[in-house]
Amino acid sequence: MRRMCSVLLCACALLLLLTGDAQARPTFACGGNVTGDSGVIGSQGYPGVYPPNTKCVWRITVPEGKVVVLTFRFLDLESDNLCRYDYVDVYSGHVNSQRLGRFCGTFRPGALVSTGNKMLVQMVSDANTAGSGFLAVFSAAHPHERGDQYCGGRLMKPSGTFKTPNWPEKDYPAGVTCSWHIIAPKNQIIEVKFEKFDVERDNYCRYDYVAIFNGGEINDAKRIGKFCGDTPPAPVFSEGNQLLIQFLSDLSLTADGFIGHYKFRPKKFPTTTMPPATTTQPTTTRPIPLKYSAALCQQKCKRKGTPESHYCSSNFVITGTVITAVMRGGSMYATISIINVYKEGSLAIQQAGKTMSTKIVILCKKCPSVRRGLNYIFMGQTDEEGRGMIAPHHFVMAFKAKNQRAFNVLKTKRC
Template structure:
């Protein structure tokens, strides 16, 4: 009956079906149903609670190990260690060889055993990975990976550092099969971390005896290097050799945080073995040439995701390792840091014993001295003479010995090299150290006519001490004599500001609270020009609109702002951003560390410099690039003379990107001149309005050696005392020969009223006066029309002036005069559209 009642019959109606399906069975014991046994109930409850707790524990464990956020930080360290009971074999160069894999596994097992027993490190240890081997007996390079809570990072760094120190000072057995000492390990720069097993963009190379080998960044020279790349080149030489690496082309982004090349004296990218880290662009004349201390070198290229550049081309070769760097030199001669002018190698120690005749003493002159600066108050790389250690970057340095023999020692540490030094030595008579010249306390010899002339020619002011001031000089508080022309010009020439105190200021100047005078345009420029900040008090916000005057900068929306020289300074000051528009100028791709008294410029150091040639006569004038088809020069270059029509464009040829006269290469661009526009108010007698525009026959493409210079706004200020640079191929001295290599010299802007008292013609408000009253440095014939360049605080360069006229070349108290470019900004715009 029960069975049949569970069957479904579609013929029955719904109520009957439900009634038939509901069957109640009688209970066999009614009392048991009403009341269960307490023990059974407790057992059931216990089982339920236990199951719940077990489920909770399992859930917590699953969450902890699979779903809980891991806030530990991945920390990478890299380093190397010496295995003293193994010998290096050629097979260990190949990471795919069985010998490499076997030894790597043994080293990794040893490292794991060591680090998992090291206090402060063991809880965070993940793994160690060997990446390379080299001679020495065998040096193993490896990465160490740890994971540590953020609050424990410093503790972990300290533990790793302590282990490295202990290993170097206490060689010991780390395992049964390996004897290890000299372990160097340090925290890896996060920018330079790459998975150790990642072999993409990784190259292994070995120098070939007697030949040069080449490698380039990916894509060079046909395309820029790739974005977000991490490339490395492992370079080796034969045993008992070192490596010379020369970057013949180097063109990377100028910000090293984005794209950079690092070179290591190691096969592991460890900072303690970093030779140098570089970015930007270097010209062939200032190329990077690096030397290793042993037969391995590692080069890495790291880039970000934008603004990729051409990259580099590098050449390397192997050189025999010097067994000893010790020489005895007698009489006179030249000596230098190892491999100069290449960067000196790490871990170098050299000694020179200099000897002169017994009756004489030794003098050493360092003409170049470029060592690493002090670090933590200590010279890491240094030259040691007379128990004195010298480091850093020095101008001409002269040292005198106490007898006829001098010992010079050179030392470099394991990282960060520089160009080193070049020195000469000779004998001198202590009674007559400078025959027919003045002997400076520093050991330098200068002409007697330079003594007490108001200029620190010795470098230590010893030529200006105990002087009787002349009529055209005044006494500084320091006891020095200075030219009266420098009084109250806003520049501290005395060193104690005494030449700038209690000044009667000119009408166009502002008087500071301390009595100093500064140009009015320096007020409220966010620079403490007064020295007591009185020029920066009660100033409105620079970007706030102010009443327009002749000295305020006008934005494109016709509103004026107080800030001086706001154009192209990297800060948006105008509400419409017009002060930062059209700023593709004044950039010098190459970085570098006519000029009478000047020095050779580097290739591309002044990429707007143009050489103007009169056909069949060579360099005649200079000019500046202001756009891809316009140049600016001096009007007087194009004035007709008897027999020569200099105003004819067909007479001229422009050479852009030129460095050495008559040396044309693929960097130099030659253009004819389409038209010459001379300022209509140019005065042939006074040189007033001495400016001209030249249109090229066809546009030029900008490059590392051809760039436009920035044109200053009409309100742009180039204050008295500011340093500027003048360049050109003009005569090296009055009535002398012209320069073949582009020359550069640093000058100083001089007050116009002072120049008017010195020069034969009037210096108008449309001119700038610059030079040194002591003479010796100036522009000269052949420099006319070239640029006077002003490097602003952000590194951008503006055209301050155009070489115009002067009384002779580099005469004392005869500074040069330059066309003031800012006065002609609107004229240039109107005539050329630039």
């Protein structure tokens, strides 16, 4: 209750700042040390355009025994699928701490919660800027506890259990971040299984989710999977002796939560590591690997059938814009900015802000023929890594906005 009150006080104070006289608005500098029970931080010069080639760091400290709750009220940075150019990083702690997330574009994340009384916010811009930056409020809150254990922690015993706060008596709380860092001996790996799983469902797990990473830090390049929904993920195995499990809930809907178990395994134990994923569970169909062969590309290139006739046999169905197209050998490797998803299957989809993208491989670079910058509907299969695989016999055609209504009927098609 106290936490909610403090958040509301911050919001009211912020509203006064935003609607009040221009002379009453604070001037935001490039970073600084910020202390107290609550406060407001913003990018340099907000609400004007933020300056180029800058790196600003805010170190937030709330009273001992509390945690920091940070909520973005406004976010407008140069958009990029991987947030490579202009971005805001948020860390739990000031030094050698875990990153809670990297953000760009205009899609605001849910509330971010530190594990202690310190949080670090860092904004980086390159030579080309675009947007007004960000405005965020922070407040001190009581940590979610279960007995004497805070949510998350370091796990080093040969086996153990981890679960959401309040499990199993009631739903997990809103606005909570938990990170379990599991460390095995050097010659062992870690197996993780979820016994029960119920996390707010969203097609792209944007709000509440569990993310699992190889190693001891939050790093998208090392992410094994991102999960939500009400079906337990398949067992996960680490590549090395460390694994990080992150659970995040925003300030809106909650659910039952989860209970999971881990145990150490010998390094030679055969693994079936999950492919990288940002999808809900379960996937509708299993990946079907496709092997490239010269004979495949000698077929006459002619599209056959209709979207309706290919829908059920396809693992994924999307519309999107070709952003990049690179030739390697006899195939084309493309990045697709997604317009709409009609059937997700086991396709690995990445998200940064409101932008979603995926990787596909045109096995025969000239069949079907696609060009960078144009929109298409893609219907195909996926490989073991979640990449889309398009062969000559799959269905690809140019997509125009006027066709949107016709394609929407595909979502209702029963297979």
